[in-house]
Amino acid sequence: MKKIGIIGCGFSGTMVAVHLINKSKDPIELVMIDPSSSIGRGIAYAPYSSKHLLNVITEKMSAFKKSTDHFLDWVMQQKAFQDTDRNILAQSFLPRQLYGSYLDSVWKDATEDAKSKHIKITHLQHKITDIEFVEQGIKLHLAESDSILVSHCVIATGNHQPGNLKISNTAFYESEFYYQNPWNEEAVSNLESTLPVFIIGNGLTMVDTIIGLHEKGFTNEIYSISTNGFNILPHRHTGVLYKKLIEELPKETTLLGILSLFNKHLKKIRKFGLSAEPIIDSIRPFTQKIWQSLSEKEKKVFMSKLRHLWGVARHRIPLHIHDYMQQLRITQKLHIIAGTLIDIEENESFCYVNFYDKKQNIERRIKVGRVINCTGPETNLQKLQHHFLKKALNKGIVTQDVLNIGINADPITFEVINKDAQNLNHLFTLGGNLKGVLWESTAVNELRDQAERLALHILEMK
């Protein structure tokens, strides 16, 4: 009998389990391992604030690829939304907490199904500290020097907390003024100082953090630094379907080829007062294929020259949240800086942040009461702190892709590739760990498909 260990019970790991249960015809056993008490929510769908919204509209957030209205139908059944217009709900950005409740219900249904099929599910509220191949299967070591043996293992570890940026005074990262995990409510809580808050990073998590700080009563200035200081874009043209670029996309292409195609179409739509988003959205379903066709050199060029631009175009926020951010900038409550962090010094009741301001071409120093890291999940396994994946990397069980932004794996079978370039046919990964292999491997619409395909693959294995 297959005994499948799933390390990480966020959206990815949970949806693999859901499909294993739904599609299994033979008896299987599932061992779900995650330090969190909940199954399904992970980092994204267990936010501390109900004001933290999905960045994708309701009608595109079904957990099931083949049942596109699943989330929308579920929302319509909830008391609070029964009188709301279905079309409005379909196009709106609902709270991520609500999405977490939806995933709770998906998991509850799956566990009922499992009972009727006599599938045993164990939830170990633990952290995996090491993995090891032994004669009988894969040994998963738990934090308390205990271990469990499984026949198949899915690594669904998703979003790691952000890595620390290089500064001279690394001791600062132990300071009480520093918050490395922006998704933890602590990062915005108990702020007694009236000094500004300094946020490293200028993306969606920065926006959530500002909302969190305001919710806790913080009203003073906020500084945010990022390499380019780009403006976060709002979702402006939802519903505009642009197909022209994709119709012209050749089977074989280069980074330069896509860029010139993109620029050609951007010029065209700008004449009608539109911006790049409909083009970006039209490319989205093809990005994995395009990424896989690029050479190593092209991928590196993309990472150094275009990654940030793509990120801004891709990660947009609801219009009303964008208006809120703009208002903060106009009233000088939010300062977005393009630049680089130099150092941070800690004092008794505050800290000094030294940074280079690209726009003003000068080094600046500001006095702040707190520093919050919103640079996004760390993707280089070598930089993870005390994580079994770092050990697995050092042992050669897993390897990194050429860009060191994920785990090297087969994008069809999800099998992890070891240091001898062999597919490990009982060890799998998906989600954010496939970033280097697929580039876009983050959002629900990508993960739900991966989870279903991986579950089918495991069930079909001899």
Ligand SMILES: Cc1cc2nc3c(=O)[nH]c(=O)nc-3n(C[C@H](O)[C@H](O)[C@H](O)COP(=O)(O)OP(=O)(O)OC[C@H]3O[C@@H](n4cnc5c(N)ncnc54)[C@H](O)[C@@H]3O)c2cc1C
């Ligand atoms: C703040 C945020 C908001 C987002 N909003 C959206 C959105 O609105 N729409 C969208 O489509 N996508 C969104 N995303 C993208 C998001 O990454 C995916 O939608 C999805 O939540 C990822 O799920 P996951 O299971 O792969 O990872 P995670 O949710 O990160 O789950 C990974 C799990 O692995 C566990 N884990 C890690 N290490 C170990 C270990 N050693 N042992 C055991 N367990 C371990 C963690 O505890 C965690 O629960 C968001 C991402 C973030 C970070």
